[in-house]
Amino acid sequence: MFNVVGLITKPNDPTSEEVASKLRKFLKGLGIKVVFYQQDIIDSAEMVIVLGGDGTFVGAARNFVDAEIPLLGVNLGRLGFLTDINADKMFDTIENVLAGQYNTEERFMLTCKTSDGEEHQALNDVVFHRSTAPRMINADVYINGKFVNNGSADGIIVNTPTGSTAYALSSGGPIINTGVDAISLVYISPHAMTYRPFIFNAGDEVRIRLKEPKHGASLIIDGQVSAPIHADKDVFIKKHKKSLKLIHPQDYDFFSILRSKLHWNK
Numbered sequence: 001m002f003n004v005v006g007l008i009t010k011p012n013d014p015t016s017e018e019v020a021s022k023l024r025k026f027l028k029g030l031g032i033k034v035v036f037y038q039q040d041i042i043d044s045a046e047m048v049i050v051l052g053g054d055g056t057f058v059g060a061a062r063n064f065v066d067a068e069i070p071l072l073g074v075n076l077g078r079l080g081f082l083t084d085i086n087a088d089k090m091f092d093t094i095e096n097v098l099a100g101q102y103n104t105e106e107r108f109m110l111t112c113k114t115s116d117g118e119e120h121q122a123l124n125d126v127v128f129h130r131s132t133a134p135r136m137i138n139a140d141v142y143i144n145g146k147f148v149n150n151g152s153a154d155g156i157i158v159n160t161p162t163g164s165t166a167y168a169l170s171s172g173g174p175i176i177n178t179g180v181d182a183i184s185l186v187y188i189s190p191h192a193m194t195y196r197p198f199i200f201n202a203g204d205e206v207r208i209r210l211k212e213p214k215h216g217a218s219l220i221i222d223g224q225v226s227a228p229i230h231a232d233k234d235v236f237i238k239k240h241k242k243s244l245k246l247i248h249p250q251d252y253d254f255f256s257i258l259r260s261k262l263h264w265n266k
Contacts, residue, residue, distance in 0.1 A: 002098055004033045006041035006069070008060045010052035016076055019051050019087065023074075026091055030098065042067045047247060049094065053077015054166075058222045061123040061244050065109055070245040072097060079261055081165050084252055093249050101250050106243040107162050107178055108202060112221065115234045120221045123244060124163030126237050127220040128208060128229065129155040129188070136191060138212035143204050150211070151195045155188035158206055158237050165258070167223065173197045178254060183239075206237040 005027055010016040024034045035041050041048060041064065048064055050057045050073045057073045064071065073083030074090050085093050096102070110122040120126075130137050139156060141148040159168040161176035164184060169175065173186035174197055181202045187195045200206075210217055210231050219229045229235060259265060 001100070002032065002046045004035060004044045004046050006035050006045035006048040008036075008041075008048055008050045008052070008056065010056045010076065013052065013076075016051045016056075019074070019076060019090070023049065023051070023090065023094070026094075030095070032098070038063060041069065045069055047072060049074060050083060051076055052083065054079055054082045055224065057082040058123050059224060061109065062121045062222070065121060065123075065240065065242055065244045068242060068245060070104065070247045072102075072247040081257060081261060082162070084248060084257065097247060097249065103248045103250055103252055105178070105246045105248060107246060108160060108181070108243050109240040110158070110160060110183070110237055111240045112219070113236045114219070114227070114229065115236075116230075118227060120219075120225060120227070121240055122163075122221045123160065124166045124222045125157050125159035125168060126235075127155055127157050127167060127188075127223075128210065128235070129218050129220055130213070131216065131218050131228075135213050137210060137217050140209045140211060141185065142207040142209075143200055145205075145207070148198075149195075151187055152191035152212075153187040153189055153195065156208065157184075157186040157188060158208075159184050159186065160202075163222075165261075168197075174199065175258070183237075202239045204238070208235050208237070209233070210235075 009020045048071045050060045074085045075083035112120045112126045136152045138152045140150050157168045161178045164176040168186045171188045184199050186197045214231045216230045219227045
């Protein structure tokens with residue numbers, strides 16, 4: 001039984017706020033304390049319910065992974081790869097979860113460190129992308145200190161299995177089952193067709209050194225956090241030390257979600 005539940009809403013979204021208000025009353029009626037502020041959630045919550053789309057869920061994952069608080073997602077967005085409870089079934093499903101009828105899952109995240117000392121966590125991906133200038137980036141890629149290749153492209157994506165259905169998918173990357181302990185590297189519009197997606201062990205460390213453009217490019221975390229990167233500076237990417245804990249309804253089926261969201265068999 002969860003006695004304290006955190007609620008996370010999509011910022012500046014009236015629909016999310018309205019649903020949160022209804023859910024708060026529902027939970028209070030069951031004798032459950034509800035907290036909203038990030039530090040209150042970290043200090044006391046036993047579960048976090050995320051109300052929004054996948055973007056809201058990804059942001060919550062970065063905020064709470066180190067606190068090891070499990071997340072449950074209610075889909076108020078469009079895709080819903082991560083937020084797997086439909087809003088029209090929210091109350092019944094959450095009541096079942098509170099009664100112990102749920103499944104748990106752990107997914108790994110990435111830690112990205114720059115040689116300048118900045119550090120970020122990512123649930124989906126770390127993306128090296130050209131800045132405003134319409135020029136390709138050129139970068140050296142190393143895995144566990146061994147040189148892999150030098151490639152030119154619009155960008156490079158390093159993604160988790162969770163992120164394989166995000167930006168990497170639209171760039172031609174493979175769908176990776178969420179239980180696979182692997183990381184994928186995908187080039188965005190590569191200069192040569194021989195630069196293919198590459199899957200490697202999640203325990204490996206990736207080092208990427210930007211060579212061009214000399215004025216630098218952008219490092220983008222989960223499509224939400226952006227930081228400049230400079231030429232001839234290293235960026236290190238590896239599995240984060242803690243896993244993200246998820247709660248799913250008992251009828252959760254990853255392959256059913258894929259069929260629905262990607263319009264397979266239609």
